[in-house]
Amino acid sequence: DAGVIQSPRHEVTEMGQEVTLRCKPISGHNSLFWYRQTMMRGLELLIYFNNNVPIDDSGMPEDRFSAKMPNASFSTLKIQPSEPRDSAVYFCASSPGLATSTDTQYFGPGTRLTVL
Amino acid sequence: AQSVAQPEDQVNVAEGNPLTVKCTYSVSGNPYLFWYVQYPNRGLQFLLKYITGDNLVKGSYGFEAEFNKSQTSFHLKKPSALVSDSALYFCAVPNYGGSQGNLIFGKGTKLSVKP
Numbered sequence: 001d002a003g004v005i006q007s008p009r010h011e012v013t014e015m016g017q018e019v020t021l022r023c024k025p026i027s028g029h030n031s032l033f034w035y036r037q038t039m040m041r042g043l044e045l046l047i048y049f050n051n052n053v054p055i056d057d058s059g060m061p062e063d064r065f066s067a068k069m070p071n072a073s074f075s076t077l078k079i080q081p082s083e084p085r086d087s088a089v090y091f092c093a094s095s096p097g098l099a100t101s102t103d104t105q106y107f108g109p110g111t112r113l114t115v116l
Numbered sequence: 117a118q119s120v121a122q123p124e125d126q127v128n129v130a131e132g133n134p135l136t137v138k139c140t141y142s143v144s145g146n147p148y149l150f151w152y153v154q155y156p157n158r159g160l161q162f163l164l165k166y167i168t169g170d171n172l173v174k175g176s177y178g179f180e181a182e183f184n185k186s187q188t189s190f191h192l193k194k195p196s197a198l199v200s201d202s203a204l205y206f207c208a209v210p211n212y213g214g215s216q217g218n219l220i221f222g223k224g225t226k227l228s229v230k231p
Contacts, residue, residue, distance in 0.1 A: 004159070042221060042222075042223050043160075043206070043221040045218050048218065056218060091159055091160070093159075093160075102148050102165070102167050102210075104150070105160075105219060107152075108159050109157075109158055109159045110158075
């Protein structure tokens with residue numbers, strides 16, 4: 001099993017540019033999560049999907065952030081326009097069940113985003 | 117509100133010595149508890165979880181954790197530390213009151229194992 005795949009691994013962009021992060025969950029998993037990790041705030045859940053449907057997006061910082069999951073094997077997190085404070089490591093994770101309390105989440109390697 | 121606390125930002129251990137990384141929790145309902153490890157420049161990896169049953173949970177890489185209901189703790193332990201165990205360790209609990217699938221993570225404890 002290839003695990004959760006994220007691309008790109010590193011992204012450097014300038015303020016105001018659009019950024020798109022991509023994630024391929026583990027095949028057969030029913031839930032997908034987007035997290036952001038910073039030194040100041042630690043790990044924060046941004047949004048998660050069950051069966052491709054967004055369930056909770058209360059962690060999305062503002063309207064500049066959007067996420068989609070057009071099918072079971074692909075999700076994107078888009079930031080438009082990007083700002084320096086968006087610089088962080090963004091993780092995608094998937095779990096086999098429908099995000100129940102006992103589910104184990106499996107994380108991708110992350111995308112390190114730097115906004116200049 | 118559900119929460120976990122990791123009281124130590126960093127733990128230093130000599131190789132071969134036992135290690136403990138502490139976690140305390142505050143939850144309403146059944147406490148399901150998780151430990152994850154993050155190696156440098158990598159994503160989080162699942163180590164172990166407590167759902168129910170035996171209070172001593174065994175996980176990956178020789179780690180184990182002891183669930184203590186009276187002390188509301190779920191400390192991570194290993195009898196003999198390896199240099200390769202040096203990493204960032206996160207305790208987590210599900211967000212029972214909100215979205216069930218949301219894991220709430222502690223701030224993390226950096227474990228440093230010196231030869």
